[in-house]
Amino acid sequence: MGSIRRLETRDAAAFRALRLDGLARHPEAFGASWESEAEQPLEWFGATLKTHAVFGAPDGDGLVGAAGLFMPDSPKLRNKGTLWGAYVRPDARGKEIGTALISAVIDQATSRVEDLNLSVGATNTRAIRRYEAAGFKPYGLEPHALKVGEQYYAEVLMILNLNQSG
Template structure:
């Protein structure tokens, strides 16, 4: 298992975050609700605002390169603010199998503790590796959204998963 430095991304990381986010959207369009086409048009300020308004944890290698990210959103609405959402999980191919994915999810879980009672996520049902990881970290599937995403003429189902933090 490789060693990575994890920390919350800040405004100074916006260029690195944008590049990594767009890489994920372009290489794995079926894994995200957002599209490369939509986000590539956004100005840098849009990405900076995302970093300011949500928690995005980044994993950096020894050389300081951003190798992966995972986000946490906590809704402000009274009736849903007890549920956090793990979103935007992406690790560069060269860092897969290194333990970084697990470290990022654990960091989001730690960040969510004390803020929310439950953490939710969606994952494309064909991503067995991600589902295995989430399951090992206590997430349980509670539903399947058929045809959740439509990418290049194909439909993808998403598994809904949640983990209690109480």
């Protein structure tokens, strides 16, 4: 496995494969659905990589993990970013790839926003601990954050203040 790097449009096929794998395995962990994203053309994934900072963990021709940074266009919201889409394939877990991806997003966000937000499944204690170790603090719980079929899933809302004076 190579080091963590920012993904480019040439990585669209690998990103699409990883993203769809995550959406299929863990529909309760993402706001997006496999059904919606599987219909998107490869160019759509390439455009996502072009407009958002998405970091990946390469392995051969594919990816074993990725995480992205979303920054709003609205002037009133530009003070905060969102860590989104964090996923590591099951066979690559336990190798600190998730930690490295989180660090890459934090590094990218540090000079651009004051706060970095995320939401994580309330039952995903492993991910919550990883985010807390990176400095994120929980600030709320959204009980019906996602609905998959007839099942609701709660999410923990977390924040990392990147403004050293705040």
